[in-house]
Amino acid sequence: MAKTNRYLPILIILLLGLGLRLININQSFWLDEASQANLSSLPLHQIWYGRGGDFHPPLFYFLVHTWLIFGRSEIWLRTLPLTFGIANIFIIYLLARDLFPQMESKIRYLSALLLAISPFHIYYSQELRMYSLLCLLGTMSMYFFFRRRYLLLSVFNTLLLYTHYSAIFLIATQLIYVVMYSRKELKSFTFSFLLSAFSYLPWLPQFYRQLNSGLNIDTYLPGWRQVLSISPLKAFPVIVFKLVAGRISFISRIVYGIYIVFVFTVTFLALVISPRPKRQLVIWVFFPVILLLLTSLALPQNQPFRVIYVLPGFILLFARACIRYPKLIVTLVCYIFIVGDIAYFTRPRLQRENWRDASAFLSRQQTAVVVKFSDRFAPLAWYAPDLPVVGPVSTFPAAYQPVFEKLGPALATSTRVYLLQYLTDLTDPHREVDRVIENLGFSQTKIHDFSGVGFIYEYSRQ
Numbered sequence: 001m002a003k004t005n006r007y008l009p010i011l012i013i014l015l016l017g018l019g020l021r022l023i024n025i026n027q028s029f030w031l032d033e034a035s036q037a038n039l040s041s042l043p044l045h046q047i048w049y050g051r052g053g054d055f056h057p058p059l060f061y062f063l064v065h066t067w068l069i070f071g072r073s074e075i076w077l078r079t080l081p082l083t084f085g086i087a088n089i090f091i092i093y094l095l096a097r098d099l100f101p102q103m104e105s106k107i108r109y110l111s112a113l114l115l116a117i118s119p120f121h122i123y124y125s126q127e128l129r130m131y132s133l134l135c136l137l138g139t140m141s142m143y144f145f146f147r148r149r150y151l152l153l154s155v156f157n158t159l160l161l162y163t164h165y166s167a168i169f170l171i172a173t174q175l176i177y178v179v180m181y182s183r184k185e186l187k188s189f190t191f192s193f194l195l196s197a198f199s200y201l202p203w204l205p206q207f208y209r210q211l212n213s214g215l216n217i218d219t220y221l222p223g224w225r226q227v228l229s230i231s232p233l234k235a236f237p238v239i240v241f242k243l244v245a246g247r248i249s250f251i252s253r254i255v256y257g258i259y260i261v262f263v264f265t266v267t268f269l270a271l272v273i274s275p276r277p278k279r280q281l282v283i284w285v286f287f288p289v290i291l292l293l294l295t296s297l298a299l300p301q302n303q304p305f306r307v308i309y310v311l312p313g314f315i316l317l318f319a320r321a322c323i324r325y326p327k328l329i330v331t332l333v334c335y336i337f338i339v340g341d342i343a344y345f346t347r348p349r350l351q352r353e354n355w356r357d358a359s360a361f362l363s364r365q366q367t368a369v370v371v372k373f374s375d376r377f378a379p380l381a382w383y384a385p386d387l388p389v390v391g392p393v394s395t396f397p398a399a400y401q402p403v404f405e406k407l408g409p410a411l412a413t414s415t416r417v418y419l420l421q422y423l424t425d426l427t428d429p430h431r432e433v434d435r436v437i438e439n440l441g442f443s444q445t446k447i448h449d450f451s452g453v454g455f456i457y458e459y460s461r462q
Contacts, residue, residue: 009109010093017089017116021082021125023345026075028356028379030452033128035378037077040064048206055210057203059162060130074128074356081132085125088136089116092312095143096319099280110319111312114333119246119340120304121311127352131305134164138309142284145174148185150192157196162203166306169288169295171196177283235293235302240267242304243311246340247350266332267314270321273329278320284313353452355379361448362456363387367416370407370437372398372428377420392436398428404436411440418448419457 029037039051040061047061067080089112096111115121124131137160144153153174160167171193178189230238237260245263250256271282288307296302322329344350355377362369363384371377376389392398392406411417419437428434434457438444442459449455 010090010112013093013109013112013116014086014089016113018082018086020117020122020341021085024351025078025082025126027126027352028354029074029128029382030353030355031378033352034355034382036061036064036128037068037072037382038378041068051206051210053213055213056130056164057162057207059159060133063133064128077128078126081127081129082125084132084136085121088121088125088132088139088312091136091139091143092315095139095146095312096316098143099146099316100320107319107323110322110330111315114315114318114337115312117334117337117341118311118315119248119337119344120243120308122341123247123344124305124308129305130163131308134160134167135308135311137163138167138170139312141170141174141309142312146280148188150188151195153189154192154195154199157192158199160309161196161200164306165207166288166292166301167309169291169307170309172291173283173287176287177280180283181279230302232293232297232302235296236289237264239289239292239302239304239307240264243308243314245336246344248340248343249350263336266329266336270318270329270333273324274317274320275324278317281313281317281320285310285317348451351451353379354450355453356383358450358453358456359383359387361450362418365416365418367418368411368414370411370417370419370433371422372420372424372433377422392433393427396427397430398432400432400436403432404439407433407436408440411437411442415462416458416460417442419459420453421455421457422453424454 035054039047039054042050042065044062044065047058047065051058051061063080064077067077070076092115093108093112096108097105100107121132121135124135137156141153141156141160144150144156157167157171160170175189175193178185241260241263244267245259248259250259274281288310292302292307318329318333322333348354356379359380360383362380363386367388369380369387369389371380371389371391372393373391374394375391376387380387380389390407390410392403392410394402394406417437419433424431437459441461443461444457445460446458447455448458
């Protein structure tokens with residue numbers, strides 16, 4: 001009975017985390033999730049060799065490929081990242097217990113509770129992408145790093161490297177920590193690192209192929225760097241804010257600005273008053289972010305979710321501060337997290353693109369659909385594979401003559417056409433596709449709007 005009572009708090013926290021992550025889990029797949037589902041549907045050898053335009057290692061694709069055997073619904077497929085998210089709550093509980101044995105047992109429950117209600121973690125526990133797995137593996141890697149279990153560290157660092165390329169920043173941070181504070185462990189850590197590096201050798205040819213594609217992205221898709229990346233001057237504060245407050249924004253820029261200042265004040269306060277020693281957490285939280293920002297000068301890869309594995313470090317810092325000033329810090333941190341959760345759960349504009357309804361609407365029309373890209377977008381391929389889609393933009397930005405040469409024959413017998421404005425500012429900033437359609441004798445009759453997908457223009461002609 002006593003043993004059952006001892007585990008009851010963490011069981012309640014895990015159930016709370018599960019309940020929060022089930023809210024709105026049936027959202028439509030957005031662009032990246034649909035691309036993930038489509039690519040994961042490929043045969044295993046194509047997942048390994050045939051994703052030259054993609055920039056991710058294969059592990060999560062293999063896992064989704066297996067998951068697809070048992071179902072294709074949004075809810076089912078998202079149970080995979082959801083499972084990783086729930087497991088992460090339990091792992092941070094273990095990490096807090098082992099990392100701070102001299103502190104009250106409350107820190108392990110506080111750490112688990114804060115991760116359970118973290119809006120950023122909830123969001124990515126619901127997303128069919130590798131970021132929930134990245135966070136879990138990163139937490140487990142740090143768990144075995146701090147426990148000096150170097151063989152297991154090698155295993156999880158290898159899994160990290162096969163999950164996302166940003167894993168190298170966490171591994172480099174571990175090396176920096178060993179060199180700075182634990183040099184007697186350098187030999188053991190080096191052996192662990194070499195094991196991971198050796199295990200990664202089979203993937204290196206594909207990595208170089210994907211890397212070349214990423215470095216040349218401005219050549220074939222000008223402007224995409226700005227979509228994938230944040231301005232270097234804004235990147236650090238944006239990463240910290242999003243990790244703590246979630247994917248939240250306010251329509252009023254004044255209110256948003258005040259809230260940003262509030263979040264940074266609470267974060268700074270927690271960092272300052274968190275009891276010593278805390279250097280291992282500070283290094284865990286900030287060094288990967290710094291390495292990411294330096295790398296992003298060459299590769300556009302500095303979005304917050306790429307270093308989601310530092311979030312548990314933030315959580316542990318907050319939990320330690322809560323132990324020192326429980327009423328103040330618990331109230332402030334929980335307020336930030338709950339505001340982020342409520343905003344995400346209740347505001348459609350903070351949720352995912354509604355491609356499911358847009359695809360269903362277009363399928364009912366039984367007529368041509370034009371997208372401002374070279375081919376159908378991934379969500380259309382997932383939700384409406386038989387939809388007649390024309391992608392006339394073969395080079396970016398769109399040029400009138402090539403668009404005309406492709407659209408003219410494609411729409412020769414059509415009296416009605418639907419044009420998606422999705423990615424217009426990137427692929428067709430001068431509205432050349434719109435101009436071609438109008439010059440082919442079509443007139444705009446209606447505008448349809450789907451959350452996140454944007455406007456769909458309906459054209460007709462006699």
